[in-house]
Amino acid sequence: MPEYHVWTQKEEDAIIQGHSHYYNNYKKIQQNFLQYMTIVQVKNKFYKMKSEGKLAEKQIPSSTSFSMLEELVAILKQFQ
Numbered sequence: 001m002p003e004y005h006v007w008t009q010k011e012e013d014a015i016i017q018g019h020s021h022y023y024n025n026y027k028k029i030q031q032n033f034l035q036y037m038t039i040v041q042v043k044n045k046f047y048k049m050k051s052e053g054k055l056a057e058k059q060i061p062s063s064t065s066f067s068m069l070e071e072l073v074a075i076l077k078q079f080q
Contacts, residue, residue, distance in 0.1 A: 005037075005041055007045060011034065011037075011045075012045075012049065012054070014029075014033040014034055015029060015033070015034070015042070015045060015046055015049060015055075016049075016054065016055065017033060018032065018033040018034075019046075019055045019056075026039070026042050026043045026046040026047075027039060029042060029046065030042040030043075
């Protein structure tokens with residue numbers, strides 16, 4: 001039976017960095033940032049960090065902010 005893994009700050013940072021690249025795809029995080037760990041280890045730590053609030057939810061722009069962005073682009077195009 002494998003021993004309990006004590007996570008280092010560097011490994012937690014790798015999950016945070018992977019989350020910013022791949023959002024909730026912990027398989028891609030494991031493949032690209034923590035290849036030496038099993039997918040189960042990464043998945044468990046990923047969801048533990050998510051439940052602790054260490055991984056931010058993806059921000060989806062509201063329709064209001066999107067329309068404001070469109071207005072800004074239209075204004076900037078006038079100055080070209």
